[in-house]
């Protein structure tokens with residue numbers, strides 16, 4: 212049948228029917244809100260390129276989480292931010308049991324035992340050169356980095372982290388972390404691996420927020436080349452599953468919806484998480500600021516697209532704003 216018998220507008224005409232036929236809905240449980248934690252007290256420092264996002268000292272973070280949890284935020288992703296003089300070539304602070312992330316986890320779990328705390332496991336916030344692993348003559352060493360990542364993950368679990376999320380892109384890190392967690396008695400702590408992580412131009416504001424702007428060169432020898440191929444994404448995903456990953460992440464999200472969909476349609480049967488990264492956040496904020504469009508509409512559209520592509524969870528800096536401004540209950 213074709214026009215005029217077929218009229219697709221028939222199903223769009225009535226608002227009740229339109230709303231009832233919606234296939235993809237956003238829910239507060241879909242979201243993971245990232246937070247940046249720094250040393251000190253009474254610190255709530257705005258991040259220039261990410262309006263509405265701050266670096267918090269632990270006391271201020273607890274205050275922030277008080278309002279966030281009341282709004283329905285139930286999962287967070289934690290990043291530690293250090294002063295330059297706290298960093299060294301071995302990323303010692305990353306696996307210091309009294310390090311900033313470890314202390315933050317303890318404080319958070321004490322005050323908000325129900326809040327699900329996920330930690331980013333990487334060395335770049337802790338190395339003086341800013342790369343995600345041990346550096347030797349300009350090369351990021353793979354195998355030498357694994358042990359430190361595993362130690363970092365265990366220190367997070369010891370502090371009370373519910374889940375760890377390695378974002379370094381070394382080969383074999385999921386296996387190293389899984390073994391170390393199991394050995395330390397944390398066999399029930401899941402690993403959400405940043406399995407498919409591209410060497411993206413969209414991480415700029417994050418690097419400002421995490422204090423990792425000043426590294427030499429690029430991350431192309433460990434993060435993936437976005438112009439390469441889809442098969443590589445599948446191999447990365449498969450490798451991480453074989454090593455014991457429980458959830459897989461695609462990052463960034465917006466420019467990689469095809470990759471999310473390919474993974475979703477593949478035989479990879481673990482939940483897919485998508486990270487709407489700092490540059491995506493910054494772009495949407497900046498676009499709304501200059502009048503390109505309405506922030507709420509653009510953000511919800513971008514997140515629906517990510518979910519429609521196949522993501523079960525979305526890490527987004529917008530999570531709290533969405534809930535605090537009640538965006539999910541408005542049409």
Ligand code: PBG
Pocket residue numbers: 331333335343378379413414415416417418423430487488489490
């Ligand atoms: C650290 C890490 C990065 C992000 C998350 N973990 C940045 C990087 O690889 O330099 C980016 C997150 C964002 O842009 O929001 N390895």
